[in-house]
Amino acid sequence: MHVEPVLTANQQLVFKALGDAEAPLSAYTILERLQGKGIKAPLQVYRALEKLIDFGLVHRLESLNAFVVCDHHGDHTQHPVAFAICDSCGLVAEFVDSSVQEGLSRWTTGHAFRPKRVTVELRGLCETCDGASK
Amino acid sequence: MHVEPVLTANQQLVFKALGDAEAPLSAYTILERLQGKGIKAPLQVYRALEKLIDFGLVHRLESLNAFVVCDHHGDHTQHPVAFAICDSCGLVAEFVDSSVQEGLSRWTTGHAFRPKRVTVELRGLCETCDGASK
DNA sequence: AGTCGTGACGTTATTACATTACATAATTCA
DNA sequence: TGAATTATGTAATGTAATAACGTCACGACT
Numbered sequence: 001m002h003v004e005p006v007l008t009a010n011q012q013l014v015f016k017a018l019g020d021a022e023a024p025l026s027a028y029t030i031l032e033r034l035q036g037k038g039i040k041a042p043l044q045v046y047r048a049l050e051k052l053i054d055f056g057l058v059h060r061l062e063s064l065n066a067f068v069v070c071d072h073h074g075d076h077t078q079h080p081v082a083f084a085i086c087d088s089c090g091l092v093a094e095f096v097d098s099s100v101q102e103g104l105s106r107w108t109t110g111h112a113f114r115p116k117r118v119t120v121e122l123r124g125l126c127e128t129c130d131g132a133s134k
Numbered sequence: 135m136h137v138e139p140v141l142t143a144n145q146q147l148v149f150k151a152l153g154d155a156e157a158p159l160s161a162y163t164i165l166e167r168l169q170g171k172g173i174k175a176p177l178q179v180y181r182a183l184e185k186l187i188d189f190g191l192v193h194r195l196e197s198l199n200a201f202v203v204c205d206h207h208g209d210h211t212q213h214p215v216a217f218a219i220c221d222s223c224g225l226v227a228e229f230v231d232s233s234v235q236e237g238l239s240r241w242t243t244g245h246a247f248r249p250k251r252v253t254v255e256l257r258g259l260c261e262t263c264d265g266a267s268k
Numbered sequence: 269a270g271t272c273g274t275g276a277c278g279t280t281a282t283t284a285c286a287t288t289a290c291a292t293a294a295t296t297c298a
Numbered sequence: 299t300g301a302a303t304t305a306t307g308t309a310a311t312g313t314a315a316t317a318a319c320g321t322c323a324c325g326a327c328t
Contacts, residue, residue, distance in 0.1 A: 008305065028284065041308060046286065051305095062196040063253050065285060065314095082238070084247045097241055103234035104216070104256065111227065112261035113218045119197050121253040122238065127246035142276065162313065175279065180315065185276095199285095199314065270328090277322070285314070293306070298299105 005055045013037055014048040015057060015069070023090030024066035061085065061092070063121045068092050080104070080118035088129035139189045147171055148182040149203070152192060157224030158200035195219065195226070197255045202226050214238070214252035222263035 007015060017030050025033075027045045039045060049067055052058035059068050061083060071094040072081065082100060084093040100120065108115050124130075141149060151164050159167075161179045173179060183201055186192035193204050195217060205228040206215065216234060218227040234254065242249050258264075 010306080026285075028286095042286070043288095044307075047305080062255070063251070082241070084242070084245070084249070086247075087250065093245065093247070095241055097237040099233045099240070100237035103231040103237065104254075106233070107216070107229055107231055108218070108256065108258075111218070112264065113220075113227070113256065113258055114264045115218070115256045115258035116221065117197070117257040119253060119255040119257070120238075121196070122242065122247065122249045123251040123253070124242075124247055124249040130246065130248045144277080160314075176315070177317095178278075181276080272325105272327080274324090274326105275322105276324105278320085280319085281317085283314100283316070285312105287312070288310085290309095291307085293304105295304070296302080298301090 005057075008048075008051075010039065010044055011048045011051055013039060014045060015052055018058060018067060018069045024061050024064055024068045024085075024092055026064075026066045030067070059083070059094070061121060062119045063123055068094075070094070072096070080120065082120035082122070084122045084124070084126070086126035086129055087123055088125055088132075091126050093126075139191075142182075142185075144173065144178055145182045145185055147173060148179060149186055149191060152201055152203045158195050158198055158202045158219075158226060160198075160200045164201070193217070193228070195255060196253045197257055202228075204228070206230070214254065216254035216256070218256040218258070218260070220260035220263055221257055222259055222266075225260050227260075 013034050014030055017033050018025055027042060027049060030049075031039060031042055031045050034045070049058060049060070053060060053067075057070055059070050059081065060066075061068060064085065068083075070081075079096065080101060082095050082097060084095070085091070104115075104118065107113070147168050148164055151167050152159055161176060161183060164183075165173060165176060165179050168179070183192060183194070187194060191204055193202055193215065194200075195202060198219065204215075213230065214235060216229050216231060218229070219225070238249075238252065241247070
């Protein structure tokens, strides 16, 4: 089973800010949006993000230096997730693909590499934006 | 066929700095190492890196904000590459895995997503460092 | 020769992202 | 209760990246 972690005040603020946004937010954008609600300094945001990521509630997008709420259903465990990020509208699709996972785990076991963190990010254009750019 | 691009002076400096290093270098580390050899400002490094990446001679590691020379043999074309990065010794292994590629391209075609740039990075411990950490 | 376009270069300043350091409150639990 | 841990607040600093400007070198035309 899985126990939902209790979020502190700052963590709730940051989590909600991310949930309300429709695109990934940078730490400093989160900061801006929470000025006046109790958040005043970058570190408050970064600390909250760190915990939220630990809890599996939030993902960091490395290629964007930005953050999104995790999208997968029940369990917030450690399976690696992939992201497709639209450079035009900011839409982020989170997905899991078994053959990607197999390929990666085949390589890691074959090379005795012990992975701790996996980043798979596709940057490009979503269907809508790609269609619109014609 | 493929024509080797002619590198400008700054590009050569940056490329050599990366080649001489055994681990990924950040842009500012490159800058430090090239002070006194004609490079004085961040932008000189960033511009050279941009070109080297365009040429396919260098890769950017998103999860590290750092750069390495490309490791694959002959052709420097656009196929997506994956990296395994040891967090302990900095070793970077560059590899291509067909089932990862299939998985990603299956998803993108299925969702009409047009990828422009693909990032696949595994952070963890290489065989040596993992063994040593017991 | 002159001028035009292009691409690399140089410099300064600024923006964006992230962490260190240190002091203080709150919580847990032996 | 009191020691240990965990969260907090604040300021300063460190690191990564780009904006905005102008200049220089060179080849292509006319």
